[in-house]
Amino acid sequence: xxxxxxxxxxxxxxxxxxxxxxxxxxxxxxxxxxxxxxxxxxxxxxxxxxxxxxxxxxxxxxxxxxxxxxxxxxxxxxxxxxxxxxxxxxxxxxxxxxxxxxxxxxxxxxxx
Amino acid sequence: xxxxxxxxxxxxxxxxxxxxxxxxxxxxxxxxxxxxxxxxxxxxxxxxxxxxxxxxxxxxxxxxxxxxxxxxxxxxxxxxxxxxxxxxxxxxxxxxxxxxxxxxxxxxxxxxxxxxxx
Numbered sequence: 001x002x003x004x005x006x007x008x009x010x011x012x013x014x015x016x017x018x019x020x021x022x023x024x025x026x027x028x029x030x031x032x033x034x035x036x037x038x039x040x041x042x043x044x045x046x047x048x049x050x051x052x053x054x055x056x057x058x059x060x061x062x063x064x065x066x067x068x069x070x071x072x073x074x075x076x077x078x079x080x081x082x083x084x085x086x087x088x089x090x091x092x093x094x095x096x097x098x099x100x101x102x103x104x105x106x107x108x109x110x111x112x
Numbered sequence: 113x114x115x116x117x118x119x120x121x122x123x124x125x126x127x128x129x130x131x132x133x134x135x136x137x138x139x140x141x142x143x144x145x146x147x148x149x150x151x152x153x154x155x156x157x158x159x160x161x162x163x164x165x166x167x168x169x170x171x172x173x174x175x176x177x178x179x180x181x182x183x184x185x186x187x188x189x190x191x192x193x194x195x196x197x198x199x200x201x202x203x204x205x206x207x208x209x210x211x212x213x214x215x216x217x218x219x220x221x222x223x224x225x226x227x228x229x230x
Contacts, residue, residue: 036221043118043205043224044156089155093219098211099146100219104155 002027006090006103013080013110021075021106023064023090031092033057033066033073034100038087047075047088080110115139116208118222125196125229133191133225135206142208145189146219147181150203162189196229203227 007022025031032051036044048057053068062077073090090103115138125131135145144163148156160176162168162183170176178200180192189208193200206222 041224041226044207044221046218046220049218098144098209099158099161100207102155105153107153 002031002092002094002101004090004092004101004103006088006106008104009087009107011106011108013108015082015110015112016079017110019075019077019080019084019108021088021090021108023073023075023103025071025073025090025092027071027092027094027101029094031094033064034091034093035062035064035073035075036089036091036102038089038105040086044089080108082110082112084108085110116142116206116220116222118206118225120225121223122226123228125227127197127229128195130192130194131196131227133193133204133206133227135189135191135208135222137187137208137220140208140210140220141186141212142189143186143211144209145183146207146209147179147189147191148205148207150205150224156205159191193227196227198229201227201229 003026005024034049035047037047038044048059050057050066056065064073064075087105087107089105091100093100117136119134147159150156159174160168160170162181164186168181183189205224207219209219
């Protein structure tokens with residue numbers, strides 16, 4: 001079956017630090033990969049996505065590259081801000097399934 | 113991007129009562145809607161998948177008589193928590209996709225509903 005594994009949090013960084021949140025997946029076929037962000041008390045917002053191998057998704061300074069050889073989709077940002085503090089979810093969707101499969105989420109706390 | 117509106121955002125109810133949560137797709141036809149439950153500091157657990165005009169498909173371990181799902185139109189799905197108990201207190205999130213075409217379309221999420229049963 002499909003599964004997504006994320007690094008455990010919380011991740012605590014100082015403002016302007018470099019961010020990496022690891023994500024690896026297990027899936028048959030060629031899934032699409034996503035990063036969602038959840039701010040406190042809110043639903044999920046799509047942050048970025050990649051639909052095929054070697055695609056790079058990017059948005060608001062965040063990037064992630066679909067690496068089929070390592071089954072990974074690590075999230076990176078060169079310089080985090082306090083406003084980036086949130087929970088980040090890695091997810092995949094496979095052609096044969098209609099619902100997303102989520103990782104456990106990683107809480108990011110950015111301190112001024 | 114497409115907007116999914118979920119209502120209410122917060123609700124407090126007494127044990128034994130029922131609560132209805134609405135999920136609307138505002139600018140696209142949601143052929144398929146998903147209901148998730150999220151426990152504090154945990155990931156989203158898929159509860160059920162519903163297609164417009166047909167019965168919902170529930171995930172293993174989810175009581176279909178307790179969590180009633182209706183998807184009567186292409187823009188509205190409802191989740192009713194019947195005879196609520198404190199252990200049903202949670203954050204419920206809906207998601208919608210248009211699967212009428214051949215493209216692997218994006219899923220859009222509602223804002224979530226915080227249910228507290230007292």
